[in-house]
Amino acid sequence: GAGVSQSPRYKVAKRGQDVALRCDPISGHVSLFWYQQALGQGPEFLTYFQNEAQLDKSGLPSDRFFAERPEGSVSTLKIQRTQQEDSAVYLCASSLGQPNQPQHFGDGTRLSIL
Amino acid sequence: AQSVTQPDIHITVSEGASLELRCNYSYGATPYLFWYVQSPGQGLQLLLKYFSGDTLVQGIKGFEAEFKRSQSSFNLRKPSVHWSDAAEYFCAVAPFGNEKLTFGTGTRLTIIP
Numbered sequence: 001g002a003g004v005s006q007s008p009r010y011k012v013a014k015r016g017q018d019v020a021l022r023c024d025p026i027s028g029h030v031s032l033f034w035y036q037q038a039l040g041q042g043p044e045f046l047t048y049f050q051n052e053a054q055l056d057k058s059g060l061p062s063d064r065f066f067a068e069r070p071e072g073s074v075s076t077l078k079i080q081r082t083q084q085e086d087s088a089v090y091l092c093a094s095s096l097g098q099p100n101q102p103q104h105f106g107d108g109t110r111l112s113i114l
Numbered sequence: 115a116q117s118v119t120q121p122d123i124h125i126t127v128s129e130g131a132s133l134e135l136r137c138n139y140s141y142g143a144t145p146y147l148f149w150y151v152q153s154p155g156q157g158l159q160l161l162l163k164y165f166s167g168d169t170l171v172q173g174i175k176g177f178e179a180e181f182k183r184s185q186s187s188f189n190l191r192k193p194s195v196h197w198s199d200a201a202e203y204f205c206a207v208a209p210f211g212n213e214k215l216t217f218g219t220g221t222r223l224t225i226i227p
Contacts, residue, residue: 004157033214042118042204042217043158056214091157100165102148103215105157 002026004106006092012112013082021077021109025094032075033103034067035091043091049075050097079111087113116141118205120218128226129197135190135221137205145207147188148215149179152202161203164188175199200225 005024013019025032030051035043036059045059051072060067064082069075079086089110093103117140127133139145146165150158162173169181179190188205202222206215 035215040219042206042219043215045214045216048214059214093158099146102160102163104160105150107155107157 004092004094004104006090006106006109008109009107010110010112012114014114015082015084017082018078018080019082019111021079021090021111023075023077023092023094023106025073025075025092026104028096029094029104030072030097031095031103032069033093033095034075034077035093036061037089037091037108039088046077046090082111082113084113087111116145116207116209116216118207118216118218120203120205120221122221123219124222124224126224126226127195130194133190133192133195133199133223135203135205135223137188137190137218138186139188139205139207140186141207141209143209144183145209147179147181148206148208149173149177149188149190150204150206150217151175152204152220154201158204161190195223195225197225197227199223 007022032049034046037043047067048056049069064080066078089108091108093105095103119138148163149161152158161177164171164181202220204220205218
């Protein structure tokens with residue numbers, strides 16, 4: 001009965017380093033979303049998967065951001081050559097993918113770029 | 115493009131008092147509407163959702179929200195708040211229930227004894 005699990009909970013990286021953030025969705029959930037939440041702001045959409053297909057990546061802020069979900073379950077959000085403005089909480093959500101099924105969120109990964 | 119406005123950045127209420135958090139949306143049709151709550155260091159927990167039907171929606175923890183199409187609003191209410199309700203509250207919309215959410219900037223709720 002586990003919920004959405006994200007790891008690590010906290011990540012500190014130096015500017016220019018690459019980071020990888022992991023999301024384990026609820027078992028059986030076909031839809032998976034990534035959001036970025038800056039300090040004091042609401043979450044903003046990054047990208048969306050249905051099973052292994054990335055159907056929408058319109059929210060990714062630059063080509064340094066890359067997400068994958070190769071087997072339709074676990075997803076990884078990768079940020080290359082990190083910059084200070086990448087500091088934020090990254091939230092993952094999953095859903096059953098039906099119109100009347102809401103998204104369930106993980107606790108997020110807090111990324112700090114020094 | 116759809117958007118959500120939460121006009122109140124911070125609200126303080128006394129424990130036991132009633133609460134109303136405002137949410138206005140902009141969208142060409144009736145969207146799917148949600149309220150989420152976020153405690154410090156936590157993810158977002160769904161309080162309630164509106165898809166269709168009865169415009170007064172009941173949620174968890176004693177919260178309710180009313181959809182008013184004429185005012186493009188989906189305000190959250192609770193008749194009597196508890197200290198544990200202190201948190202950040204986000205209103206969100208989606209064109210369909212299983213699509214990407216657009217969030218407001220949130221309302222921080224403080225409860226005083």
